Amino acid sequence: MCCRFVSASNWISTSLRQPLTHPLAHQSSTMMSMILLTAAAFSTTTTAATTYKASFTQYGSTDTWGSGNCNVASTACGFYTSPGYSAAVSQNEFGVGPGAGAGPGCGTCWKLTVQTDSSGNDLSNAGNSIVVQVTNLCPASGNPLCAQNGLTGTNQYGANLNFDLCIDSGASKALFGNSGVGLAVGSAVQVDCNQWSGKVVH
Structure with missing residues (x-):
């Protein structure tokens, strides 16, 4: 104080x-x-939400890893969005590891803003933003992008958080646009879910 x-x-x-x-x-x-x-x-005391450096990837039914549909109720959170953009978040923010069920990060909403590609070059749509709701876990084990040590740790792109955008919810296309990338870097800030447009389905 x-x-x-x-x-x-x-x-x-x-x-x-x-x-x-x-x-x-x-x-x-x-x-x-x-x-x-x-x-x-x-008199009120207001605290500005923390803005984190974030990396953005994508997963879902059309990715190269055979992930399958990501917009289903079998996610770690136990729900999906229809309509509405969704994403998995790195384990440091999700709050629990694989098999532990829904973490405290489930259902939180984040404003994501894209800026550069993985090499640091500005994207053609730099500054583009969307709001997503967290529905899944991006596990730390075997996945360096999501293995940050706490919220002050970073991955190889200097990002405190990673958001794995659900292709099947339309999130990756909405954020990446026509930039031609599948991995980007930018910023993330948690927002009230009244800024998110969508519906949760259990």
Whole structure:
């Protein structure tokens, strides 16, 4: 905490112990107390969401690894999206490993912004953004892209997180566009799911 705030109640308690020397002093004191109470009631502390460097890959029924349809209820989270963009997230954010069921990352929504290819060259659609909902795990074991050590660790692209975009939900096409890449680097920030357009299906 950078600053200390003297509560209105403490100020009122102190001020009421002072002698009143003018007919308007009590009225003035009461008015000031009301102002302080109103200010305290409306004061809020806001924390900006952390923006992470992220890498983006894709998986699903048309990938080269034979992954199969990624937009199904057999995902680690136990649900899929229809409609709506979805993705698997690296294990450091998902929260649990393979076979442990739904992690705390399930159902979170993220704004993803693409910037460069894997070599650091700006993409033709650099700055393009989509919002996805997490429905699956990108496991750390045997997968360096998703094996970051905590949220401060990075993969080989310097990314704190990896989002494996579900091809079958349309997420990879929406983010990569016509850039011609299947792996890109950019940024990710968690957002409220009211910014995500879609429906969860169990």
